[in-house]
Amino acid sequence: QAVVTQEPSRTVSPGGTVTLTCGSSTGPVTSGHSPYWFQQKPGQAPKTLIYDTNIKHSWTPARFSGSLLGGQAALTLSGAQPEDEADYYCLLGYNTFWGVFGGGTKLTVL
Amino acid sequence: QLQLQESGPGLVKPSETLSLTCSVSGASISSNTYYWGWIRQPPGKGLEWIGMMSSSGSSYYNPSLKSRVTISVDTSKNHFSLKLSSVTAADTAVYYCSRSHGAYLGQGILVTVSS
Numbered sequence: 001q002a003v004v005t006q007e008p009s010r011t012v013s014p015g016g017t018v019t020l021t022c023g024s025s026t027g028p029v030t031s032g033h034s035p036y037w038f039q040q041k042p043g044q045a046p047k048t049l050i051y052d053t054n055i056k057h058s059w060t061p062a063r064f065s066g067s068l069l070g071g072q073a074a075l076t077l078s079g080a081q082p083e084d085e086a087d088y089y090c091l092l093g094y095n096t097f098w099g100v101f102g103g104g105t106k107l108t109v110l
Numbered sequence: 111q112l113q114l115q116e117s118g119p120g121l122v123k124p125s126e127t128l129s130l131t132c133s134v135s136g137a138s139i140s141s142n143t144y145y146w147g148w149i150r151q152p153p154g155k156g157l158e159w160i161g162m163m164s165s166s167g168s169s170y171y172n173p174s175l176k177s178r179v180t181i182s183v184d185t186s187k188n189h190f191s192l193k194l195s196s197v198t199a200a201d202t203a204v205y206y207c208s209r210s211h212g213a214y215l216g217q218g219i220l221v222t223v224s225s
Contacts, residue, residue: 001173036212089156091211091212097145101149104157
């Protein structure tokens with residue numbers, strides 16, 4: 001089974017920009033993996049921020065964006081706010097259907 | 111707006127079958143456009159994709175769980191279900207239902223496996 005990798009932790013200053021990445025053990029991440037990004041705050045259910053690489057929900061703050069970058073899926077946060085401190089998980093779809101989650105990135109806004 | 115709501119027992123005995131239902135509102139699951147699935151999260155750990163199924167019957171499961179998992183869709187009730195057999199303490203988790211891989215998620219239900 002494929003392994004999806006994320007940075008265990010990242011720190012960003014308030015108002016700063018940070019890019020979280022999501023890689024695949026099978027090779028470059030493409031749009032065919034339909035990357036998803038989820039945000040989870042302590043004690044809460046995960047919330048879907050991005051799906052199909054870069055599609056946002058109505059509730060996704062404009063400061064979040066999804067893309068493909070250097071063979072990985074990427075989630076960029078521009079203008080970090082204290083409330084963005086959370087765990088972020090990516091998911092990749094293999095052969096369209098089989099999903100694999102990354103281990104998550106703990107984002108600290110400090 | 112699509113809404114998903116999980117329901118089912120919060121406590122299951124070891125070796126028994128975990129059964130959960132996800133009620134869908136705001137959309138008809140009989141449309142073959144989307145898949146309907148399940149994700150879980152053990153306490154203090156990350157997310158795990160369980161599997162998904164379309165209303166036409168096409169299903170895809172996590173290989174590590176495939177032998178124990180069944181997802182079914184009931185279009186007459188606009189809900190879908192998860193069955194996980196031969197559960198152990200390792201199956202204790204919050205279970206989330208989802209559209210496709212997770213474009214929409216339910217609020218989750220904690221299921222504890224204990225005698």
